[in-house]
Amino acid sequence: MQNLNQDESEPIQSGAEPDFVSDQVTEAKRYYLDLNPSPKDPLVVVCGGVERTRLDYEIDRQRFAYYGLEFVAEGQGDLTLGGEEYPLSSGSLFAYGPLTPHRIASRPPDRMRKYFVDIAGSEAKSLLEEAGLLDGKPLRAPRAHEMVELFDMLDREASGDADCASEICAQVLRLILTKIRLGCLAECPTMPRAYSTYERVREYLDVNFLTIHTIEEAAKQCDLTPIHLSRLFRRFGGMGAYQFLLRRKMDRAAELLLEENMLVKDVAEQLGFSDAFQFSRAFKRVHGLPPKQLVMSRKLSSVNGDD
Incomplete structure (x- = not known):
């Protein structure tokens, strides 16, 4: 503290x-x-x-x-x-x-x-x-x-x-x-009811992203259709529901790799990916580089005294 x-x-x-x-x-x-x-x-x-x-x-x-x-x-x-x-x-x-x-x-x-x-x-x-x-x-x-x-x-x-x-x-x-x-x-008197639904679903994903693997699962838990859920995120969140879920997972993945020194295959398994290759592709899509390259760049920075 x-x-x-x-x-x-x-x-x-x-x-x-x-x-x-x-x-x-x-x-x-x-x-x-x-x-x-x-x-x-x-x-x-x-x-x-x-x-x-x-x-x-x-x-x-x-x-x-x-x-x-x-x-x-x-x-x-x-x-x-x-x-x-x-x-x-x-x-x-x-x-x-x-x-x-x-x-x-x-x-x-x-x-x-x-x-x-x-x-x-x-x-x-x-x-x-x-x-x-x-x-x-x-x-x-x-x-x-x-x-x-x-x-x-x-x-x-x-x-x-x-x-x-x-x-x-x-x-x-x-x-x-x-x-x-x-x-x-103003308590948002003109806010559409759809936004309240979006906030409810976003909060659910924010809390449970580690255990949710598909948008279909999230839609079912929130009593929505996958199409309705995706439309809500594109309308109010500026991105698809899957992109939001994936970013939350990949942010957590970076923390596990850099802070807890977990292996790529172990992080992939913990986040529910079928294999390390699938996980690495998703990671690169979000962070712009493969997970192994991120870990290596951090190690090089530590050796060079950049941290």
Whole structure:
């Protein structure tokens, strides 16, 4: 566990890795725009990124330097916010203020892939309050795939070389908060019933992807036809249901190969593939390279001291 109690008034030295950043992750893409923001600026994106948590991931803070906004794109976890406990799953949104105690943890055997952005400025608190994010409990993103697109946009703009990156990121953040306010607080009165079905099925796949081998199995468990299920994912998720299931399996496969040093054939068997060849083809389709090549590249990086 990392007990991180960064004082909100303590400046962070430029160029140093902030001590509130967790190393209990398997993958991380982070950016730092302004670690010592001026309180006179209306809205500042301090830093942010996306990370995939390890099984032992746990952040426990009594206070923080900024306001934080986090979005769970995949997996499950647990959140304690102001002394109350909540489950986290795909689509969960939550925020905390500088004086809000919070604990975020993985829920084994699952892991989370989550976005985060740390915020400062004179308008930060009011914008988060208007979005319903400082009420002491997490929200559900009405369109999770849209949140992923917006957070990816924020990451791209923050990682660019443009001189106006900070200004652009502040505008993207305003868009994210507006989307949350209009979608979550309005309880989505215009949301089609089909979207609720999509969220129910997506959550089922997110929890049970290790034991589901076909979309037909998932459709049966969710009282849908395979055609209806696929249409829901293409309409609201931007990808087919099988592609979503396969990505969840291959993300888990990468973790087993790199973190637990399992053999390719053993990972293939655990994930329900008939043979290692079939598994390797599926892995390459998702990650762009065969599993053995991924393992070898990681070993070479370790030998060369790149980790």
